Amino acid sequence: MSEPVAVGILGTGNIGTDLLMKLRAVPEVRVAMFAGIEPASEGIARAAALGVLTSAEGIEAILAEEEIRIVFDATSAYAHREAAPRLREAGKIAIDLTPAALGPLVVPAVNLHEHAGAPNVNLITCGGQAIVPIVDAINRVAPLRYAEMVSTIASLSAGPGTRRNIDEFTRTTARAMEVVGGAQQGKAIIVLNPADPPILMRNTLYAVPSGATLDEQAVADAVQRRVDEVAAYVPGYRLKSPVVIDEQQTRWGRVPVAVVLLEVQGAGDFLPEYAGNLDIMTAAACRVGRSMAASLREGAFT
Amino acid sequence: MSVKGPLVCDTTLRDGSHPMRHRFEPDQVRAIAAALDRGGVPMIEVAHGDGLGGSSLQYGQSAHDELDLIACASESVDRAVIAVLLIPGIGTREHLAAAYERGARAVRIATHCTEADISEQHFHTARELGMEAIGFLMMSHMLEPAPLAEQAALMASYGAQAVYIVDSAGALVPSGARQRTSALREVIVDVGFHAHNNLGLAVGNTVAAIEAGAERIDGCLRGLGAGAGNAATELLAATLDRMGYDTPLDTFALSDAAEHVVLPLMPFQPFPDRESLAIGYAGVYSTFLLHAKRHGERLGLDPREILVELGRRKAVAGQEDWIVDVAQDLAGARASAP
Numbered sequence: 001m002s003e004p005v006a007v008g009i010l011g012t013g014n015i016g017t018d019l020l021m022k023l024r025a026v027p028e029v030r031v032a033m034f035a036g037i038e039p040a041s042e043g044i045a046r047a048a049a050l051g052v053l054t055s056a057e058g059i060e061a062i063l064a065e066e067e068i069r070i071v072f073d074a075t076s077a078y079a080h081r082e083a084a085p086r087l088r089e090a091g092k093i094a095i096d097l098t099p100a101a102l103g104p105l106v107v108p109a110v111n112l113h114e115h116a117g118a119p120n121v122n123l124i125t126c127g128g129q130a131i132v133p134i135v136d137a138i139n140r141v142a143p144l145r146y147a148e149m150v151s152t153i154a155s156l157s158a159g160p161g162t163r164r165n166i167d168e169f170t171r172t173t174a175r176a177m178e179v180v181g182g183a184q185q186g187k188a189i190i191v192l193n194p195a196d197p198p199i200l201m202r203n204t205l206y207a208v209p210s211g212a213t214l215d216e217q218a219v220a221d222a223v224q225r226r227v228d229e230v231a232a233y234v235p236g237y238r239l240k241s242p243v244v245i246d247e248q249q250t251r252w253g254r255v256p257v258a259v260v261l262l263e264v265q266g267a268g269d270f271l272p273e274y275a276g277n278l279d280i281m282t283a284a285a286c287r288v289g290r291s292m293a294a295s296l297r298e299g300a301f302t
Numbered sequence: 303m304s305v306k307g308p309l310v311c312d313t314t315l316r317d318g319s320h321p322m323r324h325r326f327e328p329d330q331v332r333a334i335a336a337a338l339d340r341g342g343v344p345m346i347e348v349a350h351g352d353g354l355g356g357s358s359l360q361y362g363q364s365a366h367d368e369l370d371l372i373a374c375a376s377e378s379v380d381r382a383v384i385a386v387l388l389i390p391g392i393g394t395r396e397h398l399a400a401a402y403e404r405g406a407r408a409v410r411i412a413t414h415c416t417e418a419d420i421s422e423q424h425f426h427t428a429r430e431l432g433m434e435a436i437g438f439l440m441m442s443h444m445l446e447p448a449p450l451a452e453q454a455a456l457m458a459s460y461g462a463q464a465v466y467i468v469d470s471a472g473a474l475v476p477s478g479a480r481q482r483t484s485a486l487r488e489v490i491v492d493v494g495f496h497a498h499n500n501l502g503l504a505v506g507n508t509v510a511a512i513e514a515g516a517e518r519i520d521g522c523l524r525g526l527g528a529g530a531g532n533a534a535t536e537l538l539a540a541t542l543d544r545m546g547y548d549t550p551l552d553t554f555a556l557s558d559a560a561e562h563v564v565l566p567l568m569p570f571q572p573f574p575d576r577e578s579l580a581i582g583y584a585g586v587y588s589t590f591l592l593h594a595k596r597h598g599e600r601l602g603l604d605p606r607e608i609l610v611e612l613g614r615r616k617a618v619a620g621q622e623d624w625i626v627d628v629a630q631d632l633a634g635a636r637a638s639a640p
Contacts, residue, residue, distance in 0.1 A: 148359050150623050155417060163420045167394040187358060190391040194416040195616035204623035206359040241630045246600075251363045261627050 004030040005293035006067040008092075010059060010083065011074030012036030012043030014159060014271055015097060019072055019282040020047055021269040026286060028293040032068050035061040036075075059083045063090050069296055072285055073098060076161050077168060084120055093292055094120040095285050098161075099168040105176045108287040109133040109229045116295055121288060125169050126277035127151035127188060128176040129284045130203040130237070134260050135181030137226035138207045141218045145252065146208040147183035149173065152191045154198035157275035166190060184210070201264040201276035202240070206257050214256040216245050223260055233287040234280050236265030236273070307547030309518045311345040311494075312338050312535045314564060315375060316387050317520075317527035319351035320589050321572055325365040328374045330567055334523065335375035337559035339382045342550035343535065345408060347385040347520075348375045351528065351589060352620065353412060354386055354393035354401055360622050361589070369404045376405025383407050387438070390420045392620065395427040402431045410466065411457075412438035414618045415445045418453040425460035436494065436518075437465035440619045443473040443585055447485030455489040464492035464518055469507060470619055472500030472529055472578075473585040476510035483514035494518030497533045499525060500582025502574045504533035505541060512545070523556065523564040524571070529581050529588025531572030536560045580606040584613030593622050597629040607632055 007029045009016050016036065020043075023031050034047040039056035048054045055061030059079075062071055063086060070093045073080045077100040084102050087094045096103060103120030106112065110133055115121050123129065131149040138144060151173075162169065170188045177186025193199050220243045231237045240261035248257045264276030271278050314334055319326060331348065338346050350356030350368050357364035376384045385408035386401045387393075398409060409428045411421045418439065428435035437457035442450055454465040467482045474482075479495060486493040495511035497504040497520065508519050521538045525531030536559070539551035574582070577595060581588055586609055594612075598605035611628045612621075 146359075150360050150620075152621060152623075158420075160419075163417075164422060166390045166420045167396075167423065170391065170394060189358065189360060189620070191618065191620045192391070192414060192417045192420065193616070193618050193621070194414065199615075202623075202627075204360070204626070208359070240627060241634070244626060244630065246626075248359065250359065251365075257359060259623075259626055261623070261630075 002297045004028055005069050005296050006030055006032035006065070007070040007072065007289060007293070008033040008035065008062040008065060008068040009072045009074065010035055010062055012038065012041045012047070013074065015074040015278055015282060017043040017046060018270040018278060019074060019285055020052065022282055022286045023289065026290050028290050028297065029070070033062055033065050059086060068092055070095060070289055070292055072289060077165060088119045095288055096120060096122040097281055097285055099125060099165055099172050101172050105180050106288055107132045107176070107180055108233055108284050109226060110136045110180055112288065112291055116292070123281060123284050123288070124176045125173045126153070126201070126281050127169065127190060127203060128173045129280045130201070130262060130264055131173070131205050132176050132181045133226050133230050134205050134223055134262070135177050135183050135207065137222040138219055138258060139182040141222045142209040142211065142214055144183040144207050145210040146185045147177045147181060148187040148206045149177065150189045150191065150204045151277070152193050152199065152202040153277045154201070154274045155192045155194035156198050157201070157277055158192050198274040200274050203262040203264070205260040207260070208250065208252065208255055208257055212255070214245055214258060219243055219258050234264065234283040235267055236276055236279065238263055304546055304548040307542045307549040308512055308516055309345065310343055310535065310538055310549070310551060311347055311385060311518060311520050312343045312522060313347040313520050313532065314522040314526050314535070315371070316347040316349045316351060317532055318522050319349070320528035320592070321526060321569060323592070324350055324357065324362045326371060328366060328371060331371045331374045332378040333563050334559070335378040335382070337563045339379035341552045341556035341559055343382055344550060345385050346375060346379065346382045347387060347410065348372045349386045352392055353389040354397035356392055369400055372401055372406055373404040383434070385410060387412060388424055389413070389620065390424050395424060398424065398427055399431065402433060406433065408434035408436060410436045410438040412440050412468065415439040415442045415450055415453060418456040421457060422460045425457065425462055429461045435461055435463055437462035438468050438496070439466065440468045440470045441587065442467045442469055442482060443471055443478060447481045450482055451485040451489045454486045458490045464494055465490050466494035466496050466518065467511065468496040469498055470587050471585045472498030472504065472582040472588055474507055475501070475503060476506050479507040479510040480514040483511045483516050487515045492517050494520070496520040498527065498582070498588045499530040499532065499572070500574055500578045500588060505537050508533045508538065509541065524560040524568065526564055526568055527572060529572065529591050530574040530578035534560065577605050577609065580609045584610045586613045586617055587619045590622065590625060593625045597625055601629050601633040603629060603632055
């Protein structure tokens with residue numbers, strides 16, 4: 001068996017740290033650098049205690065490690081725009097967890113292999129990772145003219161990056177529902193709920209078919225199958241209740257609307273369980289990284 | 303000499319969008335805006351009930367593009383400023399710029415009362431556009447006066463020129479309105495109060511806020527707003543007059559507008575009936591009213607049970623999807639009961 005692929009993590013906050021915990025359990029990769037720009041960060045201290053090579057030199061530290069083939073960017077959209085061309089120049093694949101959305105949008109359960117050769121892939125948003133798989137699943141049995149999603153996340157799980165860039169969430173998520181999910185039109189809404197104890201991440205999809213009818217059983221089956229596929233890499237991902245078909249007066253007349261209620265419980269690797277919104281991002285990143293590492297290892301033999 | 307009264311913003315064309323199920327017609331918008339302008343109302347809010355970009359299956363789709371309605375209102379007034387509502391997470395800066403293009407010159411930027419820090423980019427954009435930027439802290443009954451003032455201070459630091467205490471659930475009583483207004487006055491000069499009438503206290507709470515120093519208040523003609531409606535604009539005009547304030551409002555012109563322009567187009571008179579009362583009592587978002595009724599009917603449940611459970615789960619503004627969820631849970635629990 002070939003050596004694990006060396007990977008780097010850029011960003012030592014909550015997401016970076018949770019990703020580190022997950023990647024340490026992946027046999028195909030070895031975390032060769034955990035880098036941020038804050039020397040006193042708790043994340044760096046924690047990683048160092050685990051014996052992981054750390055640095056406060058950020059992107060420079062990652063670039064200095066020639067063996068690193070894949071870089072997970074868990075910083076900010078702004079920082080990623082700066083880092084992306086340099087990573088590309090250095091021949092390192094970027095898996096982007098920020099809303100920068102420079103590369104193709106990837107959802108493991110939908111298009112994991114479509115962009116296998118891309119130098120930079122983007123993981124959309126937490127809401128996108130939760131909803132786009134279902135949009136795609138329904139769209140395959142009943143082409144959708146419109147898909148609308150609402151994510152509700154616990155206030156405590158929304159970091160400063162999310163809070164300062166809330167428009168990017170709605171815009172990028174809506175676009176992914178169209179580009180990756182296949183709906184003719186997408187719309188996204190996000191609500192922060194401060195309840196104590198914190199709520200689990202919740203996602204609701206309203207899906208409107210182009211046709212006048214909806215095969216209830218086919219939709220329910222497709223959704224359940226897809227939920228199981230996502231749950232294979234995000235264990236806390238599940239239906240909150242069976243799919244509801246709700247006849248509604250809409251701007252397309254009275255139409256059947258498939259309402260899908262989802263819940264995401266985090267794995268609790270580092271972040272608390274209610275932070276399913278962060279867990280689904282790191283779990284998706286992990287899944288994409290694993291697949292890319294596997295291809296790189298196969299490539300080494302050809 | 304009488305003292306200058308608080309600025310009244312009429313939100314019939316925004317909060318009233320809820321009972322209208324977001325189906326205001328352009329002619330209705332023109333007539334209401336013109337009547338409010340004639341009645342001396344200095345600021346008129348126009349948008350989907352959930353603010354710019356609110357047209358959705360979650361909240362209800364608009365019959366007409368809100369941008370067109372904003373333009374209709376803007377063309378129908380001589381003096382009044384046209385305002386819009388923007389809830390970050392629903393509407394975006396692009397929506398705001400588009401509303402400005404169509405004549406909006408003020409924006410009320412709304413967040414749940416504990417989440418002011420999601421509004422920074424929107425305040426910046428509003429100020430860059432040269433719009434009057436006003437903060438709107440929704441569900442203010444859920445937060446004590448001191449921490450609420452901290453959230454108002456955050457909005458002020460982003461550029462808010464005024465911040466409203468928004469009693470979205472109509473759950474405050476006058477002492478609560480007074481204490482919150484006093485607390486906000488410590489951090490920002492210009493404090494507003496937006497009332498709902500779910501406990502029959504819309505005008506009373508507004509008066510309490512004014513006595514504690516509120517300089518802006520909200521109303522709707524005939525109280526046409528979510529839940530049991532808002533403080534009626536015509537009642538506010540009369541009340542301010544009787545309190546001895548000098549205002550630009552014409553009480554009789556506004557009561558004519560309420561009677562002859564708004565009443566004929568109202569689908570029902572918002573009132574603290576048993577469901578609206580339950581909203582105020584349970585402390586949930588007033589717009590849940592019609593959605594809870596619809597899903598209650600669909601599943602044979604008392605809407606009040608749904609509303610009380612939503613209150614128990616601490617649902618906040620914008621969480622209409624939880625109504626489906628709670629209704630399904632309650633129906634499921636009933637079906638499996640022995």
